[in-house]
Amino acid sequence: MARAVPLRSKIGYTAAAWAVALLIFFPVLWTILTSFKTEVSAVASPPQLFTADWTLENYAEVWQRSDYPRFFWNSVILSVGSTLLGLVIAIPAAWSMAFVSGRNTKDLLMWMLSTKMMPAAAVLIPMYLIFQRTGLFDSHIGLVLALMLMNLPIIVWMLYTYFKEIPAEILEAARMDGASLKNEILYVLTPMAVPGIASTMLLNIILAWNEAFWTITLTTTKAAPLSAFIASFSAPQGLFYAKLSAASTMAILPILVLGWFSQKQLVRGLTFGAVK
Amino acid sequence: MGQITLKQVRKSFGEVDVIPGVDLRIENGEFVVFVGPSGCGKSTLLRLIAGLEDTTGGIIEIDGKDATALPPAKRGLAMVFQSYALYPHMTVRKNIAFPLKMAGLSEADQTAKVERAAKVLNLTAYLDRRPGQLSGGQRQRVAIGRAIVREPAAFLFDEPLSNLDAALRVGMRQEITELHQSLKTTMIYVTHDQVEAMTMADKIVVLNAGRIEQVGSPLDLYSHPKNTFVAAFIGSPKMNLIDGAEAAKHGAHTIGIRPEHIDFGMGPWSGTVILSEHLGSDTFLKVNGGALGTLTLRGGGDVAAGPGDTITFGPQMAKLHRFGQDGLAL
Numbered sequence: 001m002a003r004a005v006p007l008r009s010k011i012g013y014t015a016a017a018w019a020v021a022l023l024i025f026f027p028v029l030w031t032i033l034t035s036f037k038t039e040v041s042a043v044a045s046p047p048q049l050f051t052a053d054w055t056l057e058n059y060a061e062v063w064q065r066s067d068y069p070r071f072f073w074n075s076v077i078l079s080v081g082s083t084l085l086g087l088v089i090a091i092p093a094a095w096s097m098a099f100v101s102g103r104n105t106k107d108l109l110m111w112m113l114s115t116k117m118m119p120a121a122a123v124l125i126p127m128y129l130i131f132q133r134t135g136l137f138d139s140h141i142g143l144v145l146a147l148m149l150m151n152l153p154i155i156v157w158m159l160y161t162y163f164k165e166i167p168a169e170i171l172e173a174a175r176m177d178g179a180s181l182k183n184e185i186l187y188v189l190t191p192m193a194v195p196g197i198a199s200t201m202l203l204n205i206i207l208a209w210n211e212a213f214w215t216i217t218l219t220t221t222k223a224a225p226l227s228a229f230i231a232s233f234s235a236p237q238g239l240f241y242a243k244l245s246a247a248s249t250m251a252i253l254p255i256l257v258l259g260w261f262s263q264k265q266l267v268r269g270l271t272f273g274a275v276k
Numbered sequence: 277m278g279q280i281t282l283k284q285v286r287k288s289f290g291e292v293d294v295i296p297g298v299d300l301r302i303e304n305g306e307f308v309v310f311v312g313p314s315g316c317g318k319s320t321l322l323r324l325i326a327g328l329e330d331t332t333g334g335i336i337e338i339d340g341k342d343a344t345a346l347p348p349a350k351r352g353l354a355m356v357f358q359s360y361a362l363y364p365h366m367t368v369r370k371n372i373a374f375p376l377k378m379a380g381l382s383e384a385d386q387t388a389k390v391e392r393a394a395k396v397l398n399l400t401a402y403l404d405r406r407p408g409q410l411s412g413g414q415r416q417r418v419a420i421g422r423a424i425v426r427e428p429a430a431f432l433f434d435e436p437l438s439n440l441d442a443a444l445r446v447g448m449r450q451e452i453t454e455l456h457q458s459l460k461t462t463m464i465y466v467t468h469d470q471v472e473a474m475t476m477a478d479k480i481v482v483l484n485a486g487r488i489e490q491v492g493s494p495l496d497l498y499s500h501p502k503n504t505f506v507a508a509f510i511g512s513p514k515m516n517l518i519d520g521a522e523a524a525k526h527g528a529h530t531i532g533i534r535p536e537h538i539d540f541g542m543g544p545w546s547g548t549v550i551l552s553e554h555l556g557s558d559t560f561l562k563v564n565g566g567a568l569g570t571l572t573l574r575g576g577g578d579v580a581a582g583p584g585d586t587i588t589f590g591p592q593m594a595k596l597h598r599f600g601q602d603g604l605a606l
Contacts (some may be wrong), residue, residue: 170362
């Protein structure tokens with residue numbers, strides 16, 4: 001039987017949930033609202049959430065001043081490319097960790113994840129020099145590689161969790177049925193792990209899309225994605241909050257929409273394996 | 277062909293010797309059942325033959341060729357798993373066709389073979405369903421279908437009926453036996469259920485702690501158990517084993533007598549009935565025999581004795597088994 005929750009607690013919990021959600025969403029809301037204000041009302045003191053003189057001028061100017069479609073396509077190429085390349089490498093890696101694990105598999109997984117705790121700035125200079133000398137600087141291939149490596153531990157870890165849920169007997173049956181390792185992964189494991197692979201893909205596209213440190217540092221024009229597009233609006237002449245907000249809104253909108261429509265899949269993906 | 281020979285096959289997991297060394301020869305077309313209590317190594321032995329586990333030592337020969345280092349796909353064996361292990365994202369048709377697809381058969385050959393197997397197993401109506409839409413018995417049939425289309429050298433069954441309910445189990449048991457009679461292919465069947473072993477096998481291999489205790493036909497094991505372990509394991513209800521003075525009278529350390537080989541109403545023994553189970557055709561009595569210990573007796577359906585009654589009974593001397601101190605038959 002479901003646990004009975006008193007009405008007063010229900011109202012309390014709902015109000016608290018809304019308050020937390022609003023608190024998290026507030027900077028995004030502020031940015032979106034500011035993007036429709038004039039530069040003057042954007043910096044008004046005391047700050048105003050709403051204004052009387054709404055305008056679309058910022059968007060028009062941002063669109064005119066920069067090549068948005070190019071930045072957008074670069075973001076798509078980098079986020080989707082790095083995620084797909086990551087999956088190609090991570091699926092076999094997670095397979096071996098989940099189904100032919102050794103004594104050190106858990107340690108290896110922990111080590112991989114621990115690399116995510118390293119501050120990116122610590123390797124800034126070597127990365128910059130490597131990219132510059134190998135011709136990877138400001139190239140799609142270079143950035144796809146960098147973003148893939150950055151997210152690989154998360155992709156492997158997530159896929160490992162999904163694969164652990166798949167009964168090993170089914171893969172053994174495939175082996176008995178004459179499937180090679182490639183066919184076992186292609187025809188049996190991957191189709192069974194589609195929900196897991198899909199949510200891993202979504203999350204990593206979002207992470208790669210939002211990545212700013214390396215995409216700004218390692219690009220100038222050719223491969224620069226939307227993060228660099230936003231940064232280009234903080235000019236030495238000063239910050240133009242309204243235009244910066246319009247640029248930010250244009251940069252986050254595609255991923256916000258993707259996240260909104262796939263939230264069910266994402267939540268399922270992130271909580272997968274938590275309870276059996 | 278389907279002749280399998282194990283020569284000193286060993287398997288250890290770390291420090292633990294699960295199979296300390298097994299020698300066994302399985303003839304072409306035989307129905308061999310590996311039976312033993314949980315953890316005796318019977319499934320491990322089957323997986324070693326399948327190639328799903330690597331041996332620690334010894335040689336596995338299939339049709340005279342050393343297959344010890346061959347991967348599962350190259351051994352020419354098919355396996356039916358306890359959990360059926362069907363591919364949940366494929367239809368029944370694709371499940372059965374999967375080994376054929378892996379073998380590179382043409383679509384037309386695949387379809388012909390799948391339809392023939394489906395007909396034999398009464399699955400034709402379900403070919404376009406997915407495993408999730410089938411009952412346990414139907415799923416097991418699909419698993420068998422997937423095994424037979426390959427026309428393997430031998431079939432390996434790993435406790436295939438343990439997930440089915442009792443009535444279905446009896447039906448499937450008979451179907452597998454009939455399948456063996458029609459295909460005449462070697463089958464190795466693992467079970468902990470000695471009734472399955474007795475009813476299906478040409479040859480039973482009784483395993484205990486990774487060692488083979490006895491190999492023989494069902495009736496051979498029933499009539500001439502080599503030791504107390506086999507004596508107690510084969511037969512249901514299990515054989516009564518009696519130690520002490522009564523055994524000494526027969527020149528043995530332990531004597532064994534099956535419940536069905538004890539006569540009621542006469543004989544040298546007596547005891548008090550603790551429990552009586554009336555099955556209609558048979559009656560099982562649990563009797564406190566004093567120095568003899570607790571014994572199980574089997575009588576006809578008309579036995580009226582109930583709890584608290586004192587009864588006289590005695591063994592059929594020709595059916596008495598004698599064992600030495602080392603547990604081996606004398």
